Amino acid sequence: MTSLTAITPSVLDPVALAHLVEAAGHGAVCTFVGVVRDHHAGRQVTHLVYEAYEPLALKALDRILAECADTWPTARVAIHHRTGPLAIGEASVVIAAGSPHRAEAFAATRYSIERIKQIVPIWKHEFFDGGTEWVEGATADPDDAGARAEAMRRACA
Amino acid sequence: MRVTVRLFARLRELAGRGDLDCECPGDAATVADVWQQLVARYPALAPYERAVSCAVNAEYARRTSPIADGDEVAFLPPVSGG
Numbered sequence: 001m002t003s004l005t006a007i008t009p010s011v012l013d014p015v016a017l018a019h020l021v022e023a024a025g026h027g028a029v030c031t032f033v034g035v036v037r038d039h040h041a042g043r044q045v046t047h048l049v050y051e052a053y054e055p056l057a058l059k060a061l062d063r064i065l066a067e068c069a070d071t072w073p074t075a076r077v078a079i080h081h082r083t084g085p086l087a088i089g090e091a092s093v094v095i096a097a098g099s100p101h102r103a104e105a106f107a108a109t110r111y112s113i114e115r116i117k118q119i120v121p122i123w124k125h126e127f128f129d130g131g132t133e134w135v136e137g138a139t140a141d142p143d144d145a146g147a148r149a150e151a152m153r154r155a156c157a
Numbered sequence: 158m159r160v161t162v163r164l165f166a167r168l169r170e171l172a173g174r175g176d177l178d179c180e181c182p183g184d185a186a187t188v189a190d191v192w193q194q195l196v197a198r199y200p201a202l203a204p205y206e207r208a209v210s211c212a213v214n215a216e217y218a219r220r221t222s223p224i225a226d227g228d229e230v231a232f233l234p235p236v237s238g239g
Contacts, residue, residue, distance in 0.1 A: 027212070122237070137235050143217075
């Protein structure tokens with residue numbers, strides 16, 4: 001897969017994503033891999049199923065890339081998010097950022113995961129011993145300046 | 158006018174379906190009107206009144222956004238990607 005953004009049921013490949021953001025002038029590539037954890041809220045998680053509103057989720061990922069380009073014009077960012085059933089230990093999201101120096105790559109990576117959790121229409125259905133539950137985080141509002149500022153604050157902390 | 162409604166995650170489960178048609182009387186309908194129709198049909202959705210986001214034709218929208226015949230109106234519970 002060669003697109004900078006993707007919503008896909010296929011296994012994610014962090015190395016391939018890192019290659020997408022390489023450039024001769026880049027001295028840093030940072031990757032973040034979100035992984036399915038075996039516990040949540042005191043429960044033993046067996047697996048997750050991710051559901052997406054795909055066309056809007058892709059646009060939201062593109063929006064995050066545009067926001068990164070505004071803030072870190074020399075950085076190049078790629079984000080792939082998985083959908084469907086995922087086992088413990090599998091990657092649910094991979095973010096790669098390449099930039100001339102490490103500060104922008106780290107910041108763009110952190111900013112991107114914070115924004116994913118705020119504005120990308122993807123939902124986590126948690127299956128645990130004894131039941132299931134939809135995880136519900138943020139009410140998505142891409143124009144909420146306060147949320148964007150909070151993502152930036154975390155990215156640059 | 159008639160619009161297609163898309164529901165996701167828990168909203169989809171509460172309604173028992175992810176796609177449905179919704180008939181809105183008059184020509185000056187908004188996303189809020191569609192939500193009202195939806196809650197009348199599926200009262201279990203009512204608690205999501207303040208938490209839900211919406212989209213028209215796969216672009217984020219507001220409750221006050223106008224809708225046109227044939228539009229796809231999506232209601233999104235709080236997101237949890239990552």
